[in-house]
Amino acid sequence: MPGDEALMRRALALAERGRTTVSPNPLVGCVVARNGQIVGEGFHARAGGPHAEVVALRAASDRAAGATAYVTLEPCAHHGRTPPCAQALVAAGVTRVVAATMDPDPVAAGGADALRSAGVRVDLGCCEEEARQQNEIFFHGLATGRPFVVVKAAVSLDGRIAAADGTSRWLTGEQTRQRAHHLRAAADAVIVGSQTVLDDDPALTVRLPGYDGTPPLRVVLDRRRRVGGALQVLDDAAPTLLHRGDLTELLTALWDRKVRSALVEGGASVVAAFLRAGLADRVVLHIAPVLLGARGRPLVTGDWPATLGEAPRLRLHDVEQVGDDAVLTLAPSPMPRAARAADPAAPATGGAAPARDPAAPAADRCAPGVD
């Protein structure tokens, strides 16, 4: 009979299905089980749509009476566009709720207390580390009030993003480029510098089979107003913002537009600007086995410290081989390593780690074999 941990992992896998559609809301999955048997499950797909608990309770119908609900985030206690989930769980007769993480959002929090007041047993913290990792964009946003920024670049073995003549297509192989599209699909906005738009005329759209998410906002940093005319980024395939201010103003403006995650796709000046400003939360490098030499264009432009001791050093989080390329995930500061709770069918996001760090704190508080 599957225990709490297995059922919560199923809820985490369900939550992952909302990855490209749910923003600005958090990913949430829910499993309703009786005697270890799943009788209903669901996930939150879109802001304004039914919450994961409601979908799972509908599927369970009257089998929810006396059951346990496994939820990846504390059920909400507020009347938003949908009624409180805590109330729905009580009304359905659920007698125990296992939640992976507390909801720090002051607007929605309080579900655990409401459930306990109604006589429902609540256990918090099962698979907490995985659930926090899965929703790191959501938690980051609540803590900082700005979008989570991923800087991504394709580089040669010698750290060049384009050849001497400016050509950069294609450095990496087909599989790695698909990865790049998955990163785009998971972001609310894609940011590039004006020079990249003028040099490469990128579409900056998500081109993946079966993709039906909201196309990310295309943002071009263009203080000198050089971008115009028949460029792909100005077509109607997705909305586009031409930004003329600094990066902090940009992130504030994006946050106000409900952008919770942004993917910076170059070029070298813009990558350097985000790193220097300390505004990169994650760096993803797609490294191709090709050499472009000293005349190739470097990953970052500008003046950097002349001594090794002063050079900014990132922290390696993950290394993966994709086709003939290597994908490095780095962070400017320590990141928790948690087992990826992804549905095997869901696209990789580049933000989740595939392996559990044995040194990570044992946050799981799942009762084995209990339903």
Ligand SMILES: NC(=O)c1ccc[n+]([C@@H]2O[C@H](COP(=O)([O-])OP(=O)(O)OC[C@H]3O[C@@H](n4cnc5c(N)ncnc54)[C@H](OP(=O)(O)O)[C@@H]3O)[C@@H](O)[C@H]2O)c1
């Ligand atoms: N391999 C890859 O992954 C990859 C990805 C993208 C691009 N590329 C290559 O990169 C090259 C272009 O890179 P690049 O460095 O020349 O140009 P870039 O970074 O694409 O664009 C630079 C321009 O962005 C604007 N900008 C606005 N705010 C900025 C800020 N805070 N900091 C820096 N720039 C800001 C500036 O124009 P204003 O002064 O007008 O605002 C600046 O001239 C091309 O060869 C392209 O093929 C490679």
